Amino acid sequence: MIPISLPVDLAVCAPKGLSVPLERSQAEDLTRVLKAIADPTRLQLLSLINSEPESKACVCDMAEAVELSQPTISHHLKVLTDAGLLERDRQGTWVWYSLNVDQWSRLQKVLG
Amino acid sequence: MIPISLPVDLAVCAPKGLSVPLERSQAEDLTRVLKAIADPTRLQLLSLINSEPESKACVCDMAEAVELSQPTISHHLKVLTDAGLLERDRQGTWVWYSLNVDQWSRLQKVLG
Numbered sequence: 001m002i003p004i005s006l007p008v009d010l011a012v013c014a015p016k017g018l019s020v021p022l023e024r025s026q027a028e029d030l031t032r033v034l035k036a037i038a039d040p041t042r043l044q045l046l047s048l049i050n051s052e053p054e055s056k057a058c059v060c061d062m063a064e065a066v067e068l069s070q071p072t073i074s075h076h077l078k079v080l081t082d083a084g085l086l087e088r089d090r091q092g093t094w095v096w097y098s099l100n101v102d103q104w105s106r107l108q109k110v111l112g
Numbered sequence: 113m114i115p116i117s118l119p120v121d122l123a124v125c126a127p128k129g130l131s132v133p134l135e136r137s138q139a140e141d142l143t144r145v146l147k148a149i150a151d152p153t154r155l156q157l158l159s160l161i162n163s164e165p166e167s168k169a170c171v172c173d174m175a176e177a178v179e180l181s182q183p184t185i186s187h188h189l190k191v192l193t194d195a196g197l198l199e200r201d202r203q204g205t206w207v208w209y210s211l212n213v214d215q216w217s218r219l220q221k222v223l224g
Contacts, residue, residue, distance in 0.1 A: 021177065022159040027152035034150035037223075040139035043146075047134040065133065108220050111149075 007084025008033050010106035017110040033107060036083035041066060042076050049086070049097055056089070056098040119196025120145050122218035129222040142222060145215075148195035153178060154188050161198070161209055168201070168210040 008029045022030070037043060044066050049057045059070050059077070066073065077097055080086040084103040089096045120141045134142070149155060156178050161169045171182050171189070178185065189209055192198040196215040201208045 018155070018159040018162045020159065020163050022156050024152060024156065027155040027159075030155055031150055031152045034146055034155075038143055038146035038150040040136060040143045043130070043139040043142055044134050044136065047130040047132065047139075050130045051132050104223065108224055111216065111220055111223070 007082065007100075007103070009084070010103065010110055017112060030110060033083045033085070033103075036079050036085060039076070039079075041068065042080055045073065045076055046080065046085070046099070050099055054098075056096045058094040058096050060094065119194065119212075119215070121196070122215065122222055129224060145195045145197070145219060148191050148197060151188070151191075153180065154192055157185065157188055158192065158197070158211070162211055166210075168208045170206040170208050172206065 010030065010033060037046065045062055048062050048065055049055060052061065059073050062073050063070050077086060081088055081097070084100055085107075086097045087100045089098070122142065122145060149158065157174055160174050160177055161167060164173065171185050174185050175182050189198060193200055193209070196212055197219075198209045199212050201210065
């Protein structure tokens with residue numbers, strides 16, 4: 001049983017993607033990752049981070065663009081981080097977020 | 113306004129994927145497609161179809177594998193078809209489902 005706060009390892013949960021019948025537990029793990037991105041606000045945040053210089057952004061950068069409060073944005077970023085899709089890097093007062101390229105690459109393979 | 117029964121055209125809704133900031137309407141269209149696959153039963157059905165000879169299957173093939181009734185499976189297949197992820201081909205009594213390769217390819221690009 002994987003605790004909810006640990007990112008899903010897609011390479012383990014669905015190593016052959018959709019090319020072989022998925023077990024229920026594999027399908028549930030993959031669903032966790034997909035549900036994390038299946039949200040318009042989270043997709044907007046991902047695209048904002050990805051289009052920033054060096055593909056990293058802090059909450060302060062994002063609040064204005066999506067017109068949401070910083071606590072709301074932080075909640076959405078936590079969902080994405082818990083799914084392994086974002087990485088956090090604290091620098092002084094601010095936390096910077098960047099895409100976890102490995103997890104995105106695995107997700108692409110799973111859906112390929 | 114796109115009727116709910118028309119598949120989302122990912123090439124139109126997010127032509128540059130997550131590499132530029134998504135508009136809200138683009139993020140909502142993309143969310144519709146992602147929500148369609150973010151379900152363990154639907155992921156299992158997709159993997160079953162994809163692993164069949166010629167990557168096509170009918171409801172009769174799938175009912176036993178996922179231990180669900182045919183009406184329940186048909187509902188899930190309709191959600192996937194409405195999102196443009198599956199294609200239907202009626203042959204006599206049965207409807208055969210196959211993956212819409214173009215839509216999957218676009219989804220991969222959007223997430224790439």
